[in-house]
Amino acid sequence: VQLQASGGGRVQVGESLRLSCVGHAHAFASYAVAWIRQAPGKQREFLSAMRWSAGRTYYADSVKDRFTISRDDAKNTVYLEMRNLKPEDTATYFCGAERIPYGTDLRLAEFGNWGQGTLVTVSS
Secondary structure: OEEEEEOOEEEEOOOOEEEEEEEEOOOHHHOEEEEEEEOOOOOOEEEEEEOOOOOOEEEOOOOOOOEEEEEEOOOOEEEEEEOOOOHHHOEEEEEEEEOOOOOOOOOOOOOOEEOOOEEEEEEO
């Protein structure tokens, strides 16, 4: 699976951004997808994940009221809508994809395919 994330940039506190991630794989719709981020000097942080477009979504507590994950399998694209951005959201954001057995909590799953990341900078 090849993944290409885009949509990052520099925004002000309180503004919004939508990240996109295009997946290149046979039957991409069968892959669970996820977003994580990594800030300078910090560990990678799980943000959100989902299986199919109408399925359950998973969120980290730090973003669950502000971020929304979605996917358009006709376009092989995953989105992360981010609202009310804060300085602590500054990080490089990565999208991932993996075939995860049904029943596995996606927050704990191992995603083996990641894109190159897109940088989000939130200025106060």
